[in-house]
Amino acid sequence: MKICLCCEGVCPRRHLDLEKLKQWFKENNCEIIPKTKISKADYIIYIPCGFIYQYFNNAIKRIKQFQGLNPKLIVGGCLWDIDKESINKEFKGKYFTTKNIEKIEKFFPEFKISLGKIPDQNKMSIEDAIYWDKPFIENISTPITLTEKIKNKLNKKPKIFTIRISDGCINNCTYCSHRKAIGNLKSKPLEEIKSEFIKGSQQEYNIFCLTGMDSANYGLDIKTTYPILIKDLIKINPKAKFILDEINPKWFIKYHNELYILCKNKKIKLISIPIQSGNNRILKLMNRQYNSEEVLSKIRILRKKFPKVTIKTQLIIGFPSETEKEFQDSINFVKAGKFYSCHLHPYSEYPNLKSAKINPKIPKEIINTRIQKAIRFFKDNKIHFKAYL
Helix, strand or coil, X not given: CEEEEEEECCCHHHHHHHHHHHHHHHHCCCEECCHHHXXXXXXXXXXXXXXXXXXXXXXXXHXXXXXXXXXXXXXXXXXXXXXXXXXXXXXXXXXXXXXXXXXXXXXXXXXXXXXXXXXXXXXXXXXXXXXXXXXXECCCXXXXXXXXXXXXXXXXXXXXXXXXXXXXXXXXXXXXXXXXXXXXXXXXXXXXXXXXXXXXXXXXXXXXXXXXXXXXXXXXXXXXXXXXXXXXXXXXXXXXXXXXXXXXXXXXXXXXXHHHHHHHCCCEEEEECCCECCCHHHHHXXXXXXXXXXXXXXXXXXXXXXXXXXXXXXXXXXXXXXXXXXXXXXXXXXXXXXXCEEEEEECCCCCCCHHHHCCCCCCHHHHHHHHHHHHHHHHHCCCEEEEEC
């Protein structure tokens, strides 16, 4: 049986899901074929992103494109839990969800090895990814496609061993479409994480990315904490350095002393702290549970003491009722925090989200204008950026 696996615009967690499926198919004696030979596959396994409505629509277009090919199509990921009614109108075929990935097993009853026997994977293959035609802009005046961007940097990236430390989330951000799709927090048992970490260390990896939907809430459901996890891993491999992915600012505030010590000991390469807005009124509407002044204060301390640590962030531009001044508060926050880079996302909503009830809505034209203003501002201040159009 020939299988072609594809993901599109997904987070690291969904990409790791795809890698696990790939290994499962291999263990059951299937041949994995590249995207360039997709028409020769018996099955296409496709996992798209549905984080914002634009991505959801892109996924629908891709599904229709795949349905025009000969292979049978199975779609996975978050789409059904985000907007089941809309996806069911467009696609009547086989699917599995993020919370129930094992459902795929029923489509292959002849397989001898179950998906549960396959451990989490730790490397993400660029060969599995497909990319939207719509460009983004990153630190340059001319748009480039994500494919071109990755080809340019593929050979320059250090070896990174990725460990998924948790699934789910305990937060209830009003704009987040993923909460229903990923469920409540489920921390991976410490011994499993240690086992993966040892495997990576034995393979001579020294940079480890710890990923989760909100990585720093790790352990709250199993009576441990994120800093304790990192300290335990360092005991196993004192040479290890870490990329801390998706650290909600409220956890950065809570654990700042522990993180400062890790930075002092040169254990942190990069921290991703998605602020989303630099204005307190907007943060309250988002239900982000922190204030910008406290976050900025802690970031400034880290930046002053440890200037070599890379800090990244994200902003949502055009959240309902956001004024021009509040938008300026956000980009000024990025400058004040001396962030290395910032991802700019235009606000997008599903009708079933809490943020959909917040008015007035910001017209797309104004959102696009603000993104262009942010691009110019970041260029002028030598801040790296990635702006999704």
